[in-house]
Amino acid sequence: MIPPYFLLGTCGHVDHGKSALIKALTGFEGDTSVHEKERGITIDLSFSHLKIAERTLGFIDVPGHKSLVSTMVGGSFGFDAGLFVVDAHEGVKEQSLEHALVLSLLKIPCILVLSKADKCQDIEASKEAICAALKPYPLDILGVLACSVYDLKSIQALKNFLSTYPFKKRQMGLDLEQLFRLYVDRVFVLPGRGVAVSGSVWGGMVRKGDSLLVASLNQVVGVKTLHQHGQEVQKAGLHERVALQLQGVKAQDLKVGMLLSSKGYLRGFDRLDIELSTYDKDPLKHNQSVGVQIGTHKLNAKLLILEYPYATLVLDAPVFACYLDTAIISINQRVWGAAKILNPIVDLLKKPVKLPLLKALAQRDLKTAFSLLVRAHKKGFGLLSSMQRFGCTHQHALEIANTLEGVLVDSKDFVLYPKETLKSVLYTLKNIYAKNPQALLSPKSLNSKHSYISHHLANLAFHALAKEGFLKQEGGLWLLAHLELDKLQDKLQDKLYQMLLEGGLTPEAPYNLYDHLDTDRQMGDDALKALCQQKKIYRLCHNVFVAKSALDKAINSMLEILRVSGYLDVQLLKEKLILSRKYAIAYLEYLDKRGYTHNEQGRRTLKNPPQA
Structure with missing residues (x-):
């Protein structure tokens, strides 16, 4: 049995002892670059791990400096839990609060670690003051531990907590979590081996030999090998750190923030319908410019308010976002709040239709959402993008669709039609045969004339007219009931x-x-x-x-x-x-x-x- 893997991240204000704590836990020196050592702060994400009590804990040490908050945000998306580090002597500082905001927005549970406890004269008073300062943020605090890197008993107590706490994978309960996704946080070249990228797995599983899509390049790449904490592995799953050695792509074409995913599921769009949320911040304004970050992908957008908190983001580049993904919103490079992505494939819907749709999607009421969309799309509403748009498989989407009243379900082409559409197709067919009594149609030829009419819908219409005695089927073709096929062939x-x-x-x-002749x-x-x-x-x-x-x-x-x-x-x-x-x-x-x-x-x- 493969031991469970949980990804934890250290967060908190600069110089509150995050990197020292990781070194005490794992023996790993996180701040390895010359600039980091000179400045005494973590500039980039650093990675380490600890195998303990039949589980593997991966650690991401995020920077605590004010100017590096986007790096902290990028590292946080894959956390199962956070080690939220606050200096017991100094207490909560500016970046402590910003990191607490990010953890609460991403709904990441955390262990509150009061560091440098040896310098604090009254640890209980400090704990009370720190918890009070964090109260505005609805943090899910799993435990509070006081530690000092000079007190081995306190470090061991933290290790014991980490080895026994029943951590769970942070999941939303969507089929989407079966889809492999990874936002690149590093691109590097392995001497003699080629290009590699690293990141945290957002969903699904990646295996050696898989083919993946670099979404923004629309380029398929192969996975030659996988590495995890210095060891070659055969696969990696949800919220695991992994480095992928790739083939079929050049290092200079890859950038931090690019998305790797399974091919055939995601499309890029430059608009997203969202629900805004924040804590103790002023509401955003219509047409305001904001920064948007999804994983390590950063871009800018204009915000169009529909009815607060529902809005549309108009982005400066396409994103490959999915239903219920969270985007962190910033103003002037400071975290403002979050945007829950409700509609990653934006329809041209009027406000009276769009608002009820977004409210249904916010409640994860897909049945109501499907009903609204079918009514809004008289010529059919497709489910082919159901994984990206609704977080569910085609089969799950069809199961929901089959519970709807007044809806025709084409389970082969994954299209939903309001029943009134069938009446429209019947009217279209009767007009064709009235204008051209020699018409010889099939579902395929009808679809070529009217692309919205799927084969299933065409067959329903043809058989309905046959039942009326208006048409008959002969040789796979539909003709007027009183005519003969061989004579029509000669005339054709x-x-x-x-x-x-x-x-x-x-x-x-x-x-x-053929179209002119309706044949x-x-x-x-x-x-x-x-x-x-x-x-x-x-x-x-x-x-x-x-x-x-x-x-x-x-x-x-x-x-x-x-x-x-x-x-x-x-x-x-x-x-x-x-x-x-x-x-x-x-x-x-x-x-x-x-x-x-x-x-x-x-x-x-x-x-x-x-x-x-």
Whole structure:
């Protein structure tokens, strides 16, 4: 059995002894860079671990300096719990309060560690004062321990607490937690091995050999190896620190803040509908500029208030956020509060519809949210992005959808329709057959004419009209009940031939003709094939079919141009016969295939003129 892994982070004011505490617990010297040693503060995130009592505790030591709060925020998103360190002698300071705000906004439980206890004359009074100062923030404090790095008994007491406390993975209970996500906090090159990134796993599992998507690059990369606290591992899961050695990407293309995820689930959007929250801060204003941070990804945004606390963030770059993700909001580089992301895929909905939707999403009432969205999308509401948008799998989304009244559920294409949409499709079909009694339709051809009509919805409509005696199905096609398929097929050939004749040298593409004739594409292709076999029409290239009389005219005209001008190219043919480039190329290549011309870099000369 793999021992449980919990990720803990040290937080608190600068010089309150966070790094010294980690060194006393793990023996790890966190402040290793020259600048950190010179300044005596943690500048970057540092990482260590402790294997104790059949569990592994990963530690992230975040900086406590005021100017480095965004680094602290970036490290905090993956915490299962925090070691909130306050100097017992100095008490709560400015960054103690800002870190307490972040922990409370991210709902991270914490162990309150009163450090430098050897310098405090009245530890109980200090504890009371510190707890009172933190009272405005609804912190989930798991325990309060006084420590000194010079008192080994106090360090051992903290170790005992960490080894026995029943920590839990910080989860929201969404299917989304099955989806692998990791925001990069470091990019580095391993000598002789290639590029690697590190971060904390937000969800799912990553394994050696996996393929992942670098979301903002839309680039797939391979995972060559995984490393965790200096050891190669086969996999890493929720809220675990991990370094990934990647293949298929260059180090210079990767940046801190980029998201790695499983392919096929997430799309980027530059708008997010949100719910704002904070403690002891003034409300934000409409159209205010704010800083936004999701994991290690930092960007700027304009805030559009809908009805406080509901708002829309207009971001300066796309983000790949998901339902109920938390974004930290800052003003002038100071933490203001948080934005709970309710709608990561923003619809163009009017306020009277959007507000009830956001309120339902805030309550995690997906049934009501689905009902509102279906009513707002008369031509169908898709569930393909259900993992990103609602935090649930397709199957879970369909289970919710099937409980809704007045809704048609297409479980194959994952689309929901209000029942009134079926009436609209019936009306559309009757109009088609009224205007063109020779129409030969299928679900596929109807979808090509009206993309919102899925195959499932089309079949419902066709069968409803068959039940009325209006249509019948024959050979996979739907035709008026009193007509015969073989006679319609003959008429289809005649109509196609006539339309190609009328098109002259530049007839429309076959699929456009099929749409005009309200016929299924396979049926149209069969008719074209028959006309080609009868040599009534000729295929010049993939999408260009012309009547024989038009082709003969084109050949004669081209040969005449060749005789007069001595050469022929695309530009000359466009000018002489008033053709688009597509048709000009098709006719020239036909001449080449017939052996009439010699082609040298696009310039044709007469090679073998046809005999009279």
